[in-house]
Amino acid sequence: MAQGLAAVAGDALPVVRKQITQEQLGRYANASGDHNPLHLDPQFAAKTQFGGTIAHGMLVLAFVSEMLTAAFGRAWLDSGRLKVRFRGPARPGDTVQATGRVKSVDGQLAKCEVECRASSGEVLVSGEAEVRVA
Amino acid sequence: MTTSLAAIPKGHEFPPATFTLTPEWVRDYVAAVGDDAIAGVGDSFVPPMAIAALSIRALIEASPLPAGTLHAGQELAFQRAVRAGESLTANARVASRGERAGWVLMSVDVDVSAGGETVMTGRATVTFPVEGR
Numbered sequence: 686m687a688q689g690l691a692a693v694a695g696d697a698l699p700v701v702r703k704q705i706t707q708e709q710l711g712r713y714a715n716a717s718g719d720h721n722p723l724h725l726d727p728q729f730a731a732k733t734q735f736g737g738t739i740a741h742g743m744l745v746l747a748f749v750s751e752m753l754t755a756a757f758g759r760a761w762l763d764s765g766r767l768k769v770r771f772r773g774p775a776r777p778g779d780t781v782q783a784t785g786r787v788k789s790v791d792g793q794l795a796k797c798e799v800e801c802r803a804s805s806g807e808v809l810v811s812g813e814a815e816v817r818v819a
Numbered sequence: 820m821t822t823s824l825a826a827i828p829k830g831h832e833f834p835p836a837t838f839t840l841t842p843e844w845v846r847d848y849v850a851a852v853g854d855d856a857i858a859g860v861g862d863s864f865v866p867p868m869a870i871a872a873l874s875i876r877a878l879i880e881a882s883p884l885p886a887g888t889l890h891a892g893q894e895l896a897f898q899r900a901v902r903a904g905e906s907l908t909a910n911a912r913v914a915s916r917g918e919r920a921g922w923v924l925m926s927v928d929v930d931v932s933a934g935g936e937t938v939m940t941g942r943a944t945v946t947f948p949v950e951g952r
Binding site (some may be wrong): 701703709712715716717718719721723732743746747748754758762763764765767770 | 844847848850851852853854855856857859860861866867868871872873875876877879880884886887888889890891892893894895896897898899900901
């Protein structure tokens with residue numbers, strides 16, 4: 686689906702793939718101000734249920750937003766709505782894939798299913814997005 | 820003075836936080852998340868998630884997150900595109916707070932405006948150990 690075109694139920698959204706690195710978590714921490722040691726301190730994170738550092742949820746969610754920007758362009762910025770649950774952690778070394786599809790189009794409102802998965806297949810983020818389309 | 824999020828009750832209203840999406844900060848944010856799509860939308864538009872990230876940053880500075888805080892859910896609604904250089908104000912309130920099995924589950928509602936016009940609303944749900952207090 687090209688950016689800005691009318692959405693049709695069943696359309697796949699453009700896939701976004703990103704590799705998570707510890708360096709990226711540091712850059713995101715500096716930009717976001719979220720210096721939670723769970724993301725940055727391997728010794729702290731090793732003692733948690735995750736056994737190591739994990740990515741910020743809002744970093745992973747940015748990949749979903751990038752996918753929706755690629756799909757809907759300015760309309761996503763002007764009218765996007767997103768509701769997600771964080772279901773699993775993305776870890777340094779993971780390749781994360783954001784995918785989605787248009788579930789329905791009612792008038793000008795397109796409803797989409799969105800998710801992120803790790804390369805292991807584990808679902809990291811799932812939810813729904815809405816956007817007004819032409 | 821800062822107060823840890825762990826000590827804040829339901830209904831608490833955070834002090835309004837005003838911040839500017841400087842071009843330098845936006846550039847750093849886009850590089851950090853590797854957003855390859857925003858440049859295709861138009862000159863100087865800000866990724867909508869950057870608005871959310873900087874709003875949360877302003878709130879964290881006033882009320883630090885307990886170590887080990889996890890993000891459980893997020894709702895966001897964008898009302899208009901925002902450009903680099905705009906100044907925004909975030910108002911936030913603790914919408915709910917509960918404890919279960921040693922963990923706090925807290926939802927925070929946020930309204931972000933520019934010149935009195937809402938540009939984004941959202942609800943963040945986070946969880947952290949009770950002992951984080």
